[in-house]
Amino acid sequence: MASLSTCPPLTRQSVVEARETIRHHIHETPVVSSEYLNRLASTDRHDAAKNEVESSEAEFMQRAKPVMRLWFKCENMQKVGAFKARGAFHAVERLKQEPDWLENGGLRNHAQAVALAAQQNSMPAHVVMPETSSAVKIKSVETYGAQLTLCPRFDRELVAAQVIERTGARLIPPYDHPDVILGQGTCGLELQHQTERLDAIISPSSGGGLLSGTALSCEGTGIRVYGAEPEFEGADDGRRGFLSGKRITHVESSTIADGLIGKLGQYPWDIIYERRLVDMMYAVSEEEILQAMKLIYERLKLVVEPAAAVSLAVALYNEEFRQMVEKTAGEAGWDIGIILSGGNIGTERMAELFSKLK
Amino acid sequence: MASLSTCPPLTRQSVVEARETIRHHIHETPVVSSEYLNRLASTDRHDAAKNEVESSEAEFMQRAKPVMRLWFKCENMQKVGAFKARGAFHAVERLKQEPDWLENGGLRNHAQAVALAAQQNSMPAHVVMPETSSAVKIKSVETYGAQLTLCPRFDRELVAAQVIERTGARLIPPYDHPDVILGQGTCGLELQHQTERLDAIISPSSGGGLLSGTALSCEGTGIRVYGAEPEFEGADDGRRGFLSGKRITHVESSTIADGLIGKLGQYPWDIIYERRLVDMMYAVSEEEILQAMKLIYERLKLVVEPAAAVSLAVALYNEEFRQMVEKTAGEAGWDIGIILSGGNIGTERMAELFSKLK
Numbered sequence: 001m002a003s004l005s006t007c008p009p010l011t012r013q014s015v016v017e018a019r020e021t022i023r024h025h026i027h028e029t030p031v032v033s034s035e036y037l038n039r040l041a042s043t044d045r046h047d048a049a050k051n052e053v054e055s056s057e058a059e060f061m062q063r064a065k066p067v068m069r070l071w072f073k074c075e076n077m078q079k080v081g082a083f084k085a086r087g088a089f090h091a092v093e094r095l096k097q098e099p100d101w102l103e104n105g106g107l108r109n110h111a112q113a114v115a116l117a118a119q120q121n122s123m124p125a126h127v128v129m130p131e132t133s134s135a136v137k138i139k140s141v142e143t144y145g146a147q148l149t150l151c152p153r154f155d156r157e158l159v160a161a162q163v164i165e166r167t168g169a170r171l172i173p174p175y176d177h178p179d180v181i182l183g184q185g186t187c188g189l190e191l192q193h194q195t196e197r198l199d200a201i202i203s204p205s206s207g208g209g210l211l212s213g214t215a216l217s218c219e220g221t222g223i224r225v226y227g228a229e230p231e232f233e234g235a236d237d238g239r240r241g242f243l244s245g246k247r248i249t250h251v252e253s254s255t256i257a258d259g260l261i262g263k264l265g266q267y268p269w270d271i272i273y274e275r276r277l278v279d280m281m282y283a284v285s286e287e288e289i290l291q292a293m294k295l296i297y298e299r300l301k302l303v304v305e306p307a308a309a310v311s312l313a314v315a316l317y318n319e320e321f322r323q324m325v326e327k328t329a330g331e332a333g334w335d336i337g338i339i340l341s342g343g344n345i346g347t348e349r350m351a352e353l354f355s356k357l358k
Numbered sequence: 359m360a361s362l363s364t365c366p367p368l369t370r371q372s373v374v375e376a377r378e379t380i381r382h383h384i385h386e387t388p389v390v391s392s393e394y395l396n397r398l399a400s401t402d403r404h405d406a407a408k409n410e411v412e413s414s415e416a417e418f419m420q421r422a423k424p425v426m427r428l429w430f431k432c433e434n435m436q437k438v439g440a441f442k443a444r445g446a447f448h449a450v451e452r453l454k455q456e457p458d459w460l461e462n463g464g465l466r467n468h469a470q471a472v473a474l475a476a477q478q479n480s481m482p483a484h485v486v487m488p489e490t491s492s493a494v495k496i497k498s499v500e501t502y503g504a505q506l507t508l509c510p511r512f513d514r515e516l517v518a519a520q521v522i523e524r525t526g527a528r529l530i531p532p533y534d535h536p537d538v539i540l541g542q543g544t545c546g547l548e549l550q551h552q553t554e555r556l557d558a559i560i561s562p563s564s565g566g567g568l569l570s571g572t573a574l575s576c577e578g579t580g581i582r583v584y585g586a587e588p589e590f591e592g593a594d595d596g597r598r599g600f601l602s603g604k605r606i607t608h609v610e611s612s613t614i615a616d617g618l619i620g621k622l623g624q625y626p627w628d629i630i631y632e633r634r635l636v637d638m639m640y641a642v643s644e645e646e647i648l649q650a651m652k653l654i655y656e657r658l659k660l661v662v663e664p665a666a667a668v669s670l671a672v673a674l675y676n677e678e679f680r681q682m683v684e685k686t687a688g689e690a691g692w693d694i695g696i697i698l699s700g701g702n703i704g705t706e707r708m709a710e711l712f713s714k715l716k
Contacts, residue, residue: 027390030388030390030432035437074659076659077390081659297705301432301434301660301701302435302659302660303659347655347708347709348709348712351706351708351709354705354706
């Protein structure tokens with residue numbers, strides 16, 4: 001990475017500049033909407049699922065009926081199939097600005113998006129990925145010509161350190177670095193330019209690069225930012241940390257949203273929690289994630305991985321979020337940006353996941 | 359349908375007016391591109407598939423290497439998941455302009471898109487569909503509140519006539535009517551507005567409503583229009599008719615592109631062949647269609663049905679088309695619009711289809 005001492009300040013203006021830096025390297029991904037999903041989001045969950053026999057009358061009475069218009073930002077259609085191209089290209093462009101970067105051995109490193117950025121800059125790249133990674137992701141990294149090292153699921157940092165030791169490579173961490181965060185923030189900025197008005201954005205959160213970047217892009221605009229996580233086996237480390245005021249530094253979960261297992265990084269935490277640029281974090285169940293993913297497939301005709309479906313799952317199924325919107329937005333309702341973060345999933349896996357739904 | 363005597367002339371200007379008529383009822387669907395697919399389209403097929411052991415040296419020498427930049431028009435993201443919403447809304451809007459349409463019993467009729475148009479206009483709708491239709495399509499029609507009648511695959515017209523007899527409904531044919539054709543043409547018009555320049559558009563062709571509408575939208579612009587069909591079991595009736603100069607009026611095929619089995623209608627034929635507004639028709643194999651569909655899934659992250667993949671299959675795999683482009687476009691290459699016509703397919707069916715690929 002570029003030296004920390006040269007990093008731009010973590011502000012909205014720096015996100016604007018990051019967008020200038022990478023605009024010719026990335027896609028301006030489309031923003032789409034669906035009347036059906038707007039109607040579903042604006043219907044109380046009892047009406048939406050008449051056959052939920054287990055729901056008592058009391059629960060029914062409590063269920064919120066917010067008014068929501070959803071705007072889906074299609075980062076699944078970004079290069080490498082995910083928002084990560086933004087941070088990777090920004091990190092590489094920033095590194096190229098360092099006078100001595102080539103003398104120091106250039107850049108060799110970490111992650112699918114970085115593989116592409118490195119390839120387009122004719123740099124060798126080493127990528128360390130968990131051996132549980134999807135076949136699609138692994139194939140994609142290889143297509144970009146990177147050297148791949150597979151590692152046990154929770155040993156990424158250790159194995160990456162070994163590769164660096166062996167090759168003299170320089171590390172691009174996936175989220176915990178200002179340049180990466182500013183790059184990811186360009187997604188939220190674009191979404192603001194592409195919609196007439198926005199009241200809020202919901203972003204998935206894993207290491208927090210995308211969420212904290214989104215929060216920076218909204219600073220001073222009045223747009224509220226919310227994080228979304230899976231709750232399964234404690235993958236909602238961001239929410240638990242947010243509620244307790246203490247960042248959680250260990251997570252092991254086998255949630256289907258395997259892109260969201262990483263623990264919240266220090267830089268993201270500072271932006272999200274210490275600077276209070278994120279209003280709240282919400283968590284959803286495995287079934288809610290799958291249900292949202294299926295709606296995205298059927299109604300938006302988009303291929304998204306489970307991690308990308310958590311934002312919609314929060315909007316549709318999280319009663320705490322829905323009651324908050326109903327109360328805050330009133331009858332006028334809210335225009336809500338939903339970041340579909342990535343689409344790296346094969347058809348077989350998708351069919352297998354959908355078959356688990358009742 | 360509105361009386362034929364009141365239909366606007368079949369010209370580009372009428373397509374422009376049709377767009378005004380329906381613009382608040384339909385989505386302006388996104389246009390996307392992929393560097394990977396541009397590179398693949400611009401690589402000769404020997405290089406693209408080095409492991410094709412059966413290819414002789416002679417074949418290799420003949421293989422074209424055109425330069426193509428592809429612009430994908432996402433009609434799979436249109437309402438009802440297909441371009442058909444355009445023709446249906448236009449037909450219904452035009453019918454509403456008839457002074458006596460309500461006295462005549464209003465509108466009851468035919469097709470998934472019409473079901474939505476009818477629902478939004480509070481009209482009852484009857485839909486006749488082949489019993490081989492996908493579960494997704496059937497569910498969608500029912501969601502829009504239409505009365506569904508399933509029929510043997512090649513008896514649609516007969517059964518529709520029976521429903522009309524029984525109910526006094528009025529028919530909206532799926533393609534062989536000026537109002538429908540003008541509505542479908544709005545897709546090509548939008549594509550022209552959304553891209554900086556276009557040299558050509560490839561559209562799937564079944565009954566020919568979308569293809570002939572696209573051709574009208576390009577009349578006088580210099581943009582060439584090509585039709586794409588499956589070749590399996592004679593589903594390339596359009597191409598065979600085009601080459602022989604005689605419209606083919608009987609087709610029975612079990613191609614995986616089940617949306618493209620219908621025979622070319624008389625109105626489309628007049629536009630496509632008699633007026634020569636389509637330059638050529640091309641056909642592709644079942645495997646080429648599947649391969650294109652898989653690339654659309656993996657690289658564009660879009661859900662499309664097999665019928666929607668034929669245009670890309672022509673661009674990537676049809677040597678006759680590719681040689682024509684190489685010869686006509688030269689080194690500058692062509693910007694080519696690829697219409698992704700629809701996305702009504704379940705995940706199970708898609709996984710099953712992809713499993714057939716080597």
